[in-house]
Amino acid sequence: MNSVKAFAPATVANVSCGFDIFGFAIQEPGDTVELYKRDEPGIVITDITGDEGRLPRQAEKNSVTVVMLALLKHLGISDLGCEVVLRKNMPLGSGMGSSAASAVAGVVAMNELLGNPLSRKELLPFAMEGERIASGSAHADNVGPSLLGGFVVIRSYNPLDIFTIPVPDDLCCTLVHPDIEINTKDARFILRNEVSLKNTIAQMGNVAGLVAGLMKADYDLISRSMVDVIIEPVRAILIPEFKNVKQAAISNGALGCSISGAGPSMFALSRGIENAKNAGKAMQERFASAGIDSAVHVSGINQGGAVVL
Amino acid sequence: MNSVKAFAPATVANVSCGFDIFGFAIQEPGDTVELYKRDEPGIVITDITGDEGRLPRQAEKNSVTVVMLALLKHLGISDLGCEVVLRKNMPLGSGMGSSAASAVAGVVAMNELLGNPLSRKELLPFAMEGERIASGSAHADNVGPSLLGGFVVIRSYNPLDIFTIPVPDDLCCTLVHPDIEINTKDARFILRNEVSLKNTIAQMGNVAGLVAGLMKADYDLISRSMVDVIIEPVRAILIPEFKNVKQAAISNGALGCSISGAGPSMFALSRGIENAKNAGKAMQERFASAGIDSAVHVSGINQGGAVVL
Numbered sequence: 127m128n129s130v131k132a133f134a135p136a137t138v139a140n141v142s143c144g145f146d147i148f149g150f151a152i153q154e155p156g157d158t159v160e161l162y163k164r165d166e167p168g169i170v171i172t173d174i175t176g177d178e179g180r181l182p183r184q185a186e187k188n189s190v191t192v193v194m195l196a197l198l199k200h201l202g203i204s205d206l207g208c209e210v211v212l213r214k215n216m217p218l219g220s221g222m223g224s225s226a227a228s229a230v231a232g233v234v235a236m237n238e239l240l241g242n243p244l245s246r247k248e249l250l251p252f253a254m255e256g257e258r259i260a261s262g263s264a265h266a267d268n269v270g271p272s273l274l275g276g277f278v279v280i281r282s283y284n285p286l287d288i289f290t291i292p293v294p295d296d297l298c299c300t301l302v303h304p305d306i307e308i309n310t311k312d313a314r315f316i317l318r319n320e321v322s323l324k325n326t327i328a329q330m331g332n333v334a335g336l337v338a339g340l341m342k343a344d345y346d347l348i349s350r351s352m353v354d355v356i357i358e359p360v361r362a363i364l365i366p367e368f369k370n371v372k373q374a375a376i377s378n379g380a381l382g383c384s385i386s387g388a389g390p391s392m393f394a395l396s397r398g399i400e401n402a403k404n405a406g407k408a409m410q411e412r413f414a415s416a417g418i419d420s421a422v423h424v425s426g427i428n429q430g431g432a433v434v435l
Numbered sequence: 436m437n438s439v440k441a442f443a444p445a446t447v448a449n450v451s452c453g454f455d456i457f458g459f460a461i462q463e464p465g466d467t468v469e470l471y472k473r474d475e476p477g478i479v480i481t482d483i484t485g486d487e488g489r490l491p492r493q494a495e496k497n498s499v500t501v502v503m504l505a506l507l508k509h510l511g512i513s514d515l516g517c518e519v520v521l522r523k524n525m526p527l528g529s530g531m532g533s534s535a536a537s538a539v540a541g542v543v544a545m546n547e548l549l550g551n552p553l554s555r556k557e558l559l560p561f562a563m564e565g566e567r568i569a570s571g572s573a574h575a576d577n578v579g580p581s582l583l584g585g586f587v588v589i590r591s592y593n594p595l596d597i598f599t600i601p602v603p604d605d606l607c608c609t610l611v612h613p614d615i616e617i618n619t620k621d622a623r624f625i626l627r628n629e630v631s632l633k634n635t636i637a638q639m640g641n642v643a644g645l646v647a648g649l650m651k652a653d654y655d656l657i658s659r660s661m662v663d664v665i666i667e668p669v670r671a672i673l674i675p676e677f678k679n680v681k682q683a684a685i686s687n688g689a690l691g692c693s694i695s696g697a698g699p700s701m702f703a704l705s706r707g708i709e710n711a712k713n714a715g716k717a718m719q720e721r722f723a724s725a726g727i728d729s730a731v732h733v734s735g736i737n738q739g740g741a742v743v744l
Binding site for chain 2: 143144145146147148279280281282287289291317319321322323324326327328330331332333334335337338341342347350351356
């Protein structure tokens with residue numbers, strides 16, 4: 127095989143009450159990576175589109191190639207020559223798992239080029255290294271679902287323990303990206319290091335409710351459980367119109383609505399594509415009434431994650 | 436109907452990572468309540484066995500009758516005359532849901548005597564009033580499973596939102612009651628009011644894992660998720676030999692082991708009755724080697740909760 131093209135989807139992390147533990151993949155948008163073998167050894171980025179020139183072009187600094195270098199090192203391969211093209215289809219720092227999608231597409235493409243020496247799940251630690259380069263910490267709540275698809279739970283980071291849970295077939299996601307920017311590190315910095323026991327218990331109850339609601343296809347329970355008493359109240363202040371946009375989503379058919387990742391994107395979950403579209407329209411209108419442009423993505427939950435095209 | 440007899444099972448609350456939100460019922464032991472109509476109005480406790488004379492005999496001070504009085508008041512019934520016999524089959528303050536079992540048996544018996552004006556779930560707030568009398572706060576994690584059976588999740592207290600999740604058929608419980616006593620109020624008092632965000636996230640991950648593990652019948656996941664980083668490390672100091680007893684359970688077939696309720700009882704969950712028995716034997720031996728007598732109860736998970744006999 128001399129060339130490979132792989133797609134990895136955008137993802138919603140920190141799903142409502144599930145800060146750092148829940149993430150899911152959507153069907154689109156997503157990033158694609160193209161690899162072309164060449165005779166001279168070494169990984170070279172030859173083109174990146176859609177990043178407005180902001181991502182580093184050196185292989186050892188860009189998450190899309192850092193993951194490939196880590197994989198090659200793990201496999202003891204030092205003589206591979208390869209040109210890399212990254213096509214980004216989502217904005218950076220958007221809360222849509224942009225760096226994760228690039229890292230996952232990169233590592234899946236390279237694994238394919240090598241004849242798939244590792245399984246999907248075995249690629250996860252390498253994809254997480256891409257997250258470390260991009261955001262400073264090796265989180266799995268974006269790369270996990272982008273790689274594996276579905277609704278992912280990260281039970282533990284040390285040791286890494288990740289699994290997927292089934293979701294109802296007609297669960298749909300609305301992802302709205304307002305044209306503002308939040309620095310992921312800032313979004314983490316403003317969080318308190320201590321949580322009251324009362325709020326911890328409330329959050330645990332909602333985590334239990336959301337898992338059970340998704341697995342039972344109990345939409346009422348999903349809706350009641352989409353409550354975040356710890357992170358959302360703090361981070362919401364970074365997103366203008368947050369409360370109104372959330373209310374607009376819920377008033378127009380969404381089961382619940384919260385911040386996607388570290389923001390500024392917001393997501394809603396709905397039963398059926400029509401509710402998801404209506405919620406998206408209402409959310410976009412609400413942002414617009416405050417003078418903020420936004421992009422809306424309506425999609426089912428991605429089952430399967432990244433694909434080789 | 437002139438007389439009624441009802442049974443309500445013992446329960447395990449604060450199940451591992453699920454402080455205040457998880458509880459389940461076991462098949463035995465349990466308390467029974469007998470009601471006998473009489474001509475003179477008023478609720479009178481005529482006999483209590485198994486409490487070593489420690490429970491109040493006045494109807495307005497004992498949780499078994501407080502729940503009946505609350506139910507009668509709610510229904511606008513003031514002229515009922517009734518004698519109450521309570522047969523306690525578990526020790527007080529044991530962490531086995533003793534007060535809850537009495538309250539639930541009481542309210543189920545009275546509802547039956549009245550021709551079942553309320554549904555099972557509608558009886559819950561009355562049973563919770565019994566808990567308030569017994570322990571100072573109206574918790575639902577013992578009365579919920581004793582009343583409804585199965586593995587219960589309390590998603591929220593305000594408003595009350597409680598549901599059951601399915602558990603694998605061959606999940607068994609070992610409940611070991613060492614012959615020591617802990618005051619429930621003390622056990623709550625020593626807890627810290629603040630939890631680190633890191634521990635909150637770890638606990639949330641385990642809560643999600645335990646719910647998913649039970650619903651998927653994934654025993655490995657159940658086992659990995661039976662980790663409590665918040666409550667158990669604090670309360671374990673009140674139980675002599677806790678670490679060794681827990682290790683004995685896990686080394687002898689249990690999936691996991693933790694404190695039952697506020698202690699001093701300890702519970703283990705196992706796959707199959709043989710593992711549950713082996714774990715119980717090992718736990719009892721470990722307590723015995725420290726000079727502590729203990730009672731062991733091995734049982735499946737109670738499905739259905741309290742029953743009219």
